[in-house]
Amino acid sequence: MKENFTVLDSLNHALSRALADDKQVYLLGEDLLDPYGGAFKVTRGLSTAFPNRVITTPVSEAGILGLATGMALRGLRPVVEIMFGDFITLGTDQLVNHAAKFRYIYNDEVKAPLIVRTPMGGRRGYGPTHSQTIEKLFMGVPGLSVVAPTSVGDPGQLLYDVIMNTDDPLLFVENKLLYAVPIMDFTSSQEFILIRREGGGSFSTPTYILTIMGAPSPVLTLAAYGYMVELAREAILRLAYEEEIFAELVVPTRLTPFEIEPILASMHRTGRLLAIEESTLSMGWGSELLARLVEVSSQKIKAVRRVAANDHPLPAASTLESAALPDVETIIRTARDMVRGS
Amino acid sequence: MTDDLTLYHSLYRIRRFEETVLDNFSRGVFRGTTHTCLGQEANAVGVISHLTLDDIVISNHRCHGHFLAYGGDLRALFAELMGRSTGVCAGRGGSQHLHWRNFYSNGVLGGTIPIATGIALAEKLKGTNAVTVAFLGDGALGQGVVYEALNMASRFRAPILYILEDNRIAQTTPVEIALAGSMSARFTAFDIPCAERDTSDVRDILPVSENLLNQIRQQKSPQALILHTCRFGPHSKGDDTRPESEIASMKASRDPCAIQASRLNPEERATIETLVENEIREAFQQALNDPSPQTEESEGTEY
Numbered sequence: 001m002k003e004n005f006t007v008l009d010s011l012n013h014a015l016s017r018a019l020a021d022d023k024q025v026y027l028l029g030e031d032l033l034d035p036y037g038g039a040f041k042v043t044r045g046l047s048t049a050f051p052n053r054v055i056t057t058p059v060s061e062a063g064i065l066g067l068a069t070g071m072a073l074r075g076l077r078p079v080v081e082i083m084f085g086d087f088i089t090l091g092t093d094q095l096v097n098h099a100a101k102f103r104y105i106y107n108d109e110v111k112a113p114l115i116v117r118t119p120m121g122g123r124r125g126y127g128p129t130h131s132q133t134i135e136k137l138f139m140g141v142p143g144l145s146v147v148a149p150t151s152v153g154d155p156g157q158l159l160y161d162v163i164m165n166t167d168d169p170l171l172f173v174e175n176k177l178l179y180a181v182p183i184m185d186f187t188s189s190q191e192f193i194l195i196r197r198e199g200g201g202s203f204s205t206p207t208y209i210l211t212i213m214g215a216p217s218p219v220l221t222l223a224a225y226g227y228m229v230e231l232a233r234e235a236i237l238r239l240a241y242e243e244e245i246f247a248e249l250v251v252p253t254r255l256t257p258f259e260i261e262p263i264l265a266s267m268h269r270t271g272r273l274l275a276i277e278e279s280t281l282s283m284g285w286g287s288e289l290l291a292r293l294v295e296v297s298s299q300k301i302k303a304v305r306r307v308a309a310n311d312h313p314l315p316a317a318s319t320l321e322s323a324a325l326p327d328v329e330t331i332i333r334t335a336r337d338m339v340r341g342s
Numbered sequence: 343m344t345d346d347l348t349l350y351h352s353l354y355r356i357r358r359f360e361e362t363v364l365d366n367f368s369r370g371v372f373r374g375t376t377h378t379c380l381g382q383e384a385n386a387v388g389v390i391s392h393l394t395l396d397d398i399v400i401s402n403h404r405c406h407g408h409f410l411a412y413g414g415d416l417r418a419l420f421a422e423l424m425g426r427s428t429g430v431c432a433g434r435g436g437s438q439h440l441h442w443r444n445f446y447s448n449g450v451l452g453g454t455i456p457i458a459t460g461i462a463l464a465e466k467l468k469g470t471n472a473v474t475v476a477f478l479g480d481g482a483l484g485q486g487v488v489y490e491a492l493n494m495a496s497r498f499r500a501p502i503l504y505i506l507e508d509n510r511i512a513q514t515t516p517v518e519i520a521l522a523g524s525m526s527a528r529f530t531a532f533d534i535p536c537a538e539r540d541t542s543d544v545r546d547i548l549p550v551s552e553n554l555l556n557q558i559r560q561q562k563s564p565q566a567l568i569l570h571t572c573r574f575g576p577h578s579k580g581d582d583t584r585p586e587s588e589i590a591s592m593k594a595s596r597d598p599c600a601i602q603a604s605r606l607n608p609e610e611r612a613t614i615e616t617l618v619e620n621e622i623r624e625a626f627q628q629a630l631n632d633p634s635p636q637t638e639e640s641e642g643t644e645y
Contacts, residue, residue: 026467058497063456063490070460073446074398076467078460093487097450098457106441107431 007149008179010156011042011117015079017156018163019050022077025163028068029081032056039083040119040179065091065116069099069169072114079163085120085173086132099169100143114169115162119176121227121278122309122325127316133226133279133309135173139256139288146255148173150229151181152208153196158253165203173255175227175278189213191237197262205254207262212240212248219339220247221266223289224276225255228326232276235331243332245339247274255285260292267293271302272338276331281308303338307331344391346605349544351614352391353599356383356407358622359416360575363406363423367579371630372423376437379407381542381574384598385507386411388547389475389567392555396472398465400458401447403438404507408477412445416621420629427635428628434635444472452478452485455504459491459564462502466562473558474502481512483521483528492564496532499563503554504529506566509573514583529566540570542596545605572596 018025027043033056037044047054057064061082068078082088088095095116102112122131139146147162147170149155155178162170186194192210199205210233211218220239224232232249239245250266252259267273273293275286286306294301310324360378367376379386386407390399393412401408409419414430422429423437430440438449446461448454458476465472482488483506495502508525510517529536535557537550547569554565572592576582582589603611 055498058490058493060490060494062487063459063494066453066456066487066491067460067463067494070457070462071464071467072460073457074461074464074468076464093450093453094456098448098453101439101448102441102446105431105435105439106446107434109431109441110446 005183006179007151007155007181007183008040008042010154010183011149011159011174012044014156014160015043015046016049018079018160019046019053022164024075024077025053026071026076026078027054027081028057028064028078030057030059030083032081038081040176042117042174042179043081061087061090062094065094066098068114069094069112072099072112073102073110077113077115077163079115079117082116082118084130085118085134086129088116088118089134089137095138095144095169096141100141103168104143111167112169113166115166115172116169117159117172117174119174119179121175121177122314122321123177125316125318125321128313131314131321133277135171135255136279136284138171139285143168145170145257146173147171147205147253148175148225148255149178149253150226150251151178151184152194152210152229152251153206153253155183158205161203167202173226177227181230199254199259205259207253207259208251209262209266210236210249210251212236212246215240215246218246218248218270220245220272220274220335221263221270222247222249222274222276222331222335223252223263224249225252226278228276228278231326231328232331235328235335238328238332239335243336245335247335258288258292260289260296263289264293264296267297267301268299271300273301273304274307274331274335274338276307276326278325279308280311281306282311284308305334305338307334344548346602347610347614349387350599350602350606350611351618352387352411353383353544353602354615354618355416355621356386356410357599358618359410359419360406362622362626364575364579373425374436375578376423377404377578378575379404381572381592381596381598382507382509383407384542384544384547385505385569385571388544389505389551391548392552393473393475396444396470398444398461398472398474399446400454400461400474400476401440401445402451402454402477402479402482403449404479405438405440405447409440409442409445409447414440414442414445416625417628418442420626421632424629425634426629426632428632432635452482452488454478455482455488456491456494459495459500459502462495462500463498466499466501471559473555475505476502477505477507479512480506480508480510480517480521480525483525484512489528492529492532492534495564496534501558501562502564503551503558504534504564504566506568508568508570510570511573511584513577514581525568534564534566536566536568538568538570542571542598543601544598
């Protein structure tokens with residue numbers, strides 16, 4: 001893999017490959033055309049290479065999602081970019097009452113292979129309406145999958161696989177801080193061992209398990225997705241070197257429908273689970289994860305906890321935003337409490 | 343097939359289907375809700391009669407007439423409304439959510455319009471000659487997503503015909519209370535040409551819709567047709583707040599079935615009506631005897 005090959009590069013190449021390999025693939029979204037190439041540049045160069053299949057749209061999130069759903073119903077593979085994840089609420093009716101329902105209510109006689117890519121996440125000072133992590137609003141919607149890439153594994157391949165293989169609408173959540181992060185190369189890593197577990201379903205949505213090379217048996221499982229994986233990875237290193245607390249990190253790429261087995265297996269090894277997410281704490285991915293683990297676990301659970309954002313709107317000021325979002329220190333402190341008690 | 347006998351058969355078949363549904367709701371044969379198109383039958387027949395097998399119809403909550411005019415099966419539609427496994431969608435969709443061949447309906451007002459536009463655009467991108475017809479009512483004009491769709495239809499030159507069925511009332515709210523400004527200007531503001539007819543006569547609707555569909559096929563761009571019409575029945579089952587006299591006056595002057603029946607001689611009319619009564623009775627009874635769908639064991643466990 002090339003040096004400094006970032007998550008953004010990986011996603012951009014994947015879109016290019018999908019467009020090249022399948023003439024049914026179309027990209028739709030706001031401000032996609034070169035030289036701008038999308039607000040976060042994920043579609044950079046694509047409108048030049050594929051001028052007839054990269055469609056820049058008016059500022060109409062609901063309209064775009066409806067348009068793309070119609071295209072998907074008729075055999076195309078549209079990939080929609082919603083410029084900021086916050087704006088996906090504008091298209092909620094299209095996703096929830098239309099795209100996600102058609103296959104089921106039409107008795108499995110139709111397919112709606114709609115991919116919705118969107119950047120979520122804060123830490124860039126964009127303020128309350130351009131920084132949220134709100135995929136949890138869509139995680140309980142039957143018929144709609146939610147998938148999140150990370151710098152672990154191959155985010156571009158994940159995107160390529162879902163574009164080419166999904167038969168149903170799918171929300172692909174890209175944390176915006178991940179774009180600049182280089183893809184982790186674990187083949188030459190001196191610190192981590194990476195294990196990949198394949199998921200079920202018609203396309204590959206692997207779960208990754210990171211452990212520290214040469215460490216004793218882990219006593220704690222961390223589960224995280226998206227950009228929180230970066231922070232959790234730093235946390236397990238520091239926990240090992242500074243606290244002699246050994247943890248393993250489980251990273252799902254498919255958030256819903258839930259793939260609980262790899263996380264459950266890890267928790268059975270360690271007896272403790274810490275769920276880490278950038279979304280607000282209440283009613284989220286972590287809550288659901290913990291509930292399911294407690295329901296199905298056949299072993300004694302020593303401790304379960306969550307680390308998430310504070311339950312208030314994200315402020316713009318740097319100090320306030322940092323205080324609201326989960327950071328490495330919070331993860332370490334919570335982990336220490338879980339293992340040693342406070 | 344647009345001879346007078348066929349047209350009357352199509353109109354009367356829709357009429358008797360809808361009346362049968364309403365009559366039997368109180369008997370508990372149907373549950374949930376339904377929206378009949380009594381009084382609006384000519385719109386469905388007058389537009390859909392021109393379509394080819396490749397063309398596509400997107401309908402709304404008031405979809406039974408569109409479905410039957412499209413060629414949908416009476417028994418399958420009764421069965422869908424009764425929640426039977428032989429229904430159009432095996433009982434999953436119910437009254438407002440139908441799909442068969444190139445026919446799709448959904449129950450959220452206006453939400454289908456961007457989808458219809460995307461379907462039309464997809465057919466154009468695929469290089470087919472298919473035209474998409476999207477039905478919406480005056481109530482849907484309150485939904486913002488309709489205007490997003492019209493804007494994109496015009497910009498992307500989607501080959502689509504929007505049929506605005508203006509029955510002058512949205513559930514219980516008269517159009518005068520809910521709607522500001524001009525209906526046709528809503529389309530022409532986006533450079534979508536808009537024709538307009540105030541009629542319940544299928545013979546008035548046939549030529550204008552044929553002309554618009556031909557233009558769409560040639561020009562590969564959108565058109566709109568406003569059909570001012572009359573809703574004889576309640577919005578759903580028993581929620582009509584209009585005075586009886588108002589409805590009686592509409593029925594006297596604007597009944598699509600009566601208008602078309604006047605073109606037939608009494609024997610022809612009686613023959614068709616007997617034929618339809620038999621069709622309806624058989625379809626209803628078959629659907630009634632059909633089995634209820636069963637849940638698969640795995641269903642619902644994935645989440």
